Amino acid sequence: MCHLGYLNAGRPVVLPMVHARVGETLYIHGSTGSGPMLAAKASTGLPVCVTVTVVDGLVLARAAVHHSVNYRSVVIVGTAHLVEDPQLKMAVLQALVDHVVPGRAADSRLPDTRELAATGVLGLDLVEVSAKVRAGGPVDGPADTALPHWAGTVPLRLAAGAPIPAGDLDPAIPTPAYLASYLT
Amino acid sequence: MCHLGYLNAGRPVVLPMVHARVGETLYIHGSTGSGPMLAAKASTGLPVCVTVTVVDGLVLARAAVHHSVNYRSVVIVGTAHLVEDPQLKMAVLQALVDHVVPGRAADSRLPDTRELAATGVLGLDLVEVSAKVRAGGPVDGPADTALPHWAGTVPLRLAAGAPIPAGDLDPAIPTPAYLASYLT
Numbered sequence: 001m002c003h004l005g006y007l008n009a010g011r012p013v014v015l016p017m018v019h020a021r022v023g024e025t026l027y028i029h030g031s032t033g034s035g036p037m038l039a040a041k042a043s044t045g046l047p048v049c050v051t052v053t054v055v056d057g058l059v060l061a062r063a064a065v066h067h068s069v070n071y072r073s074v075v076i077v078g079t080a081h082l083v084e085d086p087q088l089k090m091a092v093l094q095a096l097v098d099h100v101v102p103g104r105a106a107d108s109r110l111p112d113t114r115e116l117a118a119t120g121v122l123g124l125d126l127v128e129v130s131a132k133v134r135a136g137g138p139v140d141g142p143a144d145t146a147l148p149h150w151a152g153t154v155p156l157r158l159a160a161g162a163p164i165p166a167g168d169l170d171p172a173i174p175t176p177a178y179l180a181s182y183l184t
Numbered sequence: 185m186c187h188l189g190y191l192n193a194g195r196p197v198v199l200p201m202v203h204a205r206v207g208e209t210l211y212i213h214g215s216t217g218s219g220p221m222l223a224a225k226a227s228t229g230l231p232v233c234v235t236v237t238v239v240d241g242l243v244l245a246r247a248a249v250h251h252s253v254n255y256r257s258v259v260i261v262g263t264a265h266l267v268e269d270p271q272l273k274m275a276v277l278q279a280l281v282d283h284v285v286p287g288r289a290a291d292s293r294l295p296d297t298r299e300l301a302a303t304g305v306l307g308l309d310l311v312e313v314s315a316k317v318r319a320g321g322p323v324d325g326p327a328d329t330a331l332p333h334w335a336g337t338v339p340l341r342l343a344a345g346a347p348i349p350a351g352d353l354d355p356a357i358p359t360p361a362y363l364a365s366y367l368t
Contacts, residue, residue, distance in 0.1 A: 003187040005198035012189035014235040051198040151350040161339035
């Protein structure tokens with residue numbers, strides 16, 4: 001997932017979103033009545049910043065100021081535009097589903113004309129993109145390494161549990177193969 | 185962690201940050217030379233949006249458009265101000281360390297005068313705050329529940345691995361008790 005930053009009445013707003021990349025464009029979506037979609041509709045192009053962050057661990061140094069977080073982040077800035085073409089919108093919505101669960105779009109009911117019309121899609125070309133990575137252990141100054149405080153890292157990762165079938169799922173429908181990796 | 189949104193030359197920027205709450209104020213910190221701190225210094229108050237998101241799971245509905253994510257998020261908007269008082273800055277830096285690893289601040293070397301001066305701290309009063317939660321299983325329309333697609337949720341959580349001591353850690357220093365929960 002990502003965090004989308006845009007302006008509402010001149011002030012910054014940051015919202016969690018799901019994104020997908022198709023070629024050299026990043027896409028996000030939402031109800032046509034949501035804040036970002038309304039803001040995009042009211043303008044000819046919406047200045048945005050989309051940031052994706054993955055946290056890999058906590059870094060504990062002896063010195064409080066050298067505590068850190070291991071992470072990978074990407075910051076994309078630019079002007080997002082509403083996608084009007086229904087065919088591209090359909091392709092983007094499938095890419096969004098497949099980005100979250102690869103292989104899922106083909107095993108779902110695709111949007112109908114009404115659903116497509118009620119969904120806003122914003123495209124942001126990947127032109128101004130920066131990545132930042134922090135990895136490895138703590139870095140203390142030479143005067144601090146002899147201090148009696150523990151130092152090191154605590155690894156973190158997003159872990160999945162076993163899939164939980166919907167209460168109304170036909171028991172004859174097995175857990176699909178594309179969810180197998182979540183079962184281990 | 186949180187994502188901070190602010191304006192740089194009139195355009196939104198979103199950066200991952202660590203935050204801590206002290207009373208009714210949220211604090212973030214960074215080098216005095218970092219973008220947000222420079223922007224705050226150049227103004228009498230920095231319009232910001234701070235968003236905290238915890239992802240709890242993926243929600244797979246039969247219909248592509250009803251796919252969702254289970255999450256808890258908090259969005260705080262307002263005007264942030266630089267903290268100048270060294271005593272408050274010191275308290276905030278301890279709170280930031282303790283927010284990430286409760287109990288750690290007391291087991292670290294606290295900032296000295298030079299480190300305190302090189303660290304910028306921004307305070308944002310918790311006045312305009314909204315929370316949003318999505319939980320539970322997929323919600324498909326009645327016409328879709330008989331479709332042959334699997335439906336349900338995949339639980340997600342941030343999982344910690346066993347702490348990894350720094351390469352130069354004195355082996356006589358044991359893993360501290362406040363990291364015990366990360367060992368299980």
